[in-house]
Amino acid sequence: xxxxxxxxxxxxxxxxxxxxxxxxAWWLGVLAETGPRQEAAxxxxxxxxxxxxxxxARRRGPRVRITGPELDDLACQAAAxxxxxxxxxxxQFRGESRFTTWACKFAIFEVSAKIGRHFWRxxxxxxxxxxxxxxxxxxxxxxxxESEWRDLLAALRRAVDDELTARxxxxxxxxxxxxxxxxxxxxxxxxxxxAIYKVLFDARRKLRxxxxxxxxxxxxxxxx
Amino acid sequence: xxxxxxxxxxLRTDPQDVGCDQAMEMLHVYVELxxxxxxxxxxxxxxxxxxxxCGPCGEDFEGLLAAVRGEPD
Numbered sequence: 588x589x590x591x592x593x594x595x596x597x598x599x600x601x602x603x604x605x606x607x608x609x610x611x612a613w614w615l616g617v618l619a620e621t622g623p624r625q626e627a628a629x630x631x632x633x634x635x636x637x638x639x640x641x642x643x644a645r646r647r648g649p650r651v652r653i654t655g656p657e658l659d660d661l662a663c664q665a666a667a668x669x670x671x672x673x674x675x676x677x678x679q680f681r682g683e684s685r686f687t688t689w690a691c692k693f694a695i696f697e698v699s700a701k702i703g704r705h706f707w708r709x710x711x712x713x714x715x716x717x718x719x720x721x722x723x724x725x726x727x728x729x730x731x732x733e734s735e736w737r738d739l740l741a742a743l744r745r746a747v748d749d750e751l752t753a754r755x756x757x758x759x760x761x762x763x764x765x766x767x768x769x770x771x772x773x774x775x776x777x778x779x780x781x782a783i784y785k786v787l788f789d790a791r792r793k794l795r796x797x798x799x800x801x802x803x804x805x806x807x808x809x810x811x
Numbered sequence: 812x813x814x815x816x817x818x819x820x821x822l823r824t825d826p827q828d829v830g831c832d833q834a835m836e837m838l839h840v841y842v843e844l845x846x847x848x849x850x851x852x853x854x855x856x857x858x859x860x861x862x863x864x865c866g867p868c869g870e871d872f873e874g875l876l877a878a879v880r881g882e883p884d
Contacts, residue, residue: 642881643874684839688879692839695874699867726817739815763821769867781831784865788824795822804819 611686618677632673632690636666639694644702651702661705665697672697703770710771718764719744725763739803746797755790758783825864829857834868842875 607615617628640662648658672693680689719740722728728736747756761767761775773783798804834841834857841858844851852859862869 639878642878646874646877647870683837684843688839688843688875691878692835692842692871692875695871695878696835698874699871722818726815726821728815728817736815739818743818769865779831780835780867784831784868788828788830788864791822792824795819795824798818798822804815804822807823 607682608685611680611682614686614690615677615680618674629670629674633666633670635687636669636673636690636694637663639691640665640669640698643695643698647698647702651705653702653705661701662698665701666694669693669697699770703768703774706768706771707774710767717760718766721764721766739798742798742801742803743794746794750793750797751790755786755793758786759790759794762787825860827857828860828864830861831865831868834858834861834865835871838868838872838875842872842879845876846879 614628614632617624618632619625641659644653644658644662644665648654653661669690673690676693680686683689722740722743723733723736747759751759757776758772761772762769767775769780769783769787772778773780776783795804799806837855837858841851841855841862844854862872
């Protein structure tokens with residue numbers, strides 16, 4: 588990936604922000620100004636974000652089946668929204684990394700969110716049907732052991748029905764049985780990634796405990 | 812006993828897992844450690860546990876790492 592240099596002016600305007608590398612200090616200083624220098628810095632930051640968002644969209648593109656102008660449009664929107672987020676959160680940058688790494692994080696997050704929204708608008712699978720047939724492939728069950736894993740799946744299905752709350756079941760079905768991307772489910776449920784992950788985390792823990800209790804999976808062992 | 816490693820790995824949860832919010836809050840720091848070859852997993856085991864288990868956050872990690880490695884110092 589050929590990248591344009593972005594940090595060439597670090598020595599032009601040293602800023603005395605304690606603990607910051609010169610380049611990060613330059614970014615913080617110039618972005619806090621008003622006038623043409625700030626405008627030029629914003630343009631350069633936007634250029635960086637577009638480049639990062641495009642690269643990230645291309646990296647994910649083949650898997651998410653978005654191509655061409657639609658993918659580029661997604662990347663440009665992600666960069667624009669990332670720039671807005673960065674401007675709004677400048678005061679939260681604590682200098683724990685280079686400024687550009689912190690800034691690029693927002694471009695990556697925006698690409699993620701926009702791909703999730705794309706699937707919400709163009710679902711490849713029904714969001715609420717139950718497709719238990721996809722599990723053998725997903726978990727690498729061998730055809731030769733079908734009689735065994737059919738018992739296992741029956742036990743898993745009982746545990747899904749009996750052990751999970753309605754919310755946990757909804758999330759498990761969407762993500763695990765139907766392959767709905769977590770970020771898409773976030774939009775459908777009007778939630779956030781952390782909350783949905785926590786619901787799935789608790790569901791996984793309960794289901795494993797049920798399968799262990801039924802003798803289908805082994806107890807936790809050290810070193811795994 | 813682990814006859815079904817794929818299912819077992821998916822269902823197994825790590826109590827150190829910090830969740831998406833904390834992992835993403837520190838992602839830029841974690842990524843720079845990884846890019847520098849520093850022991851990021853030892854320094855932030857809860858983030859490492861989360862990135863192993865959470866597909867979307869793991870994807871964001873891979874994307875930011877690729878960005879950092881592609882950018883000049």
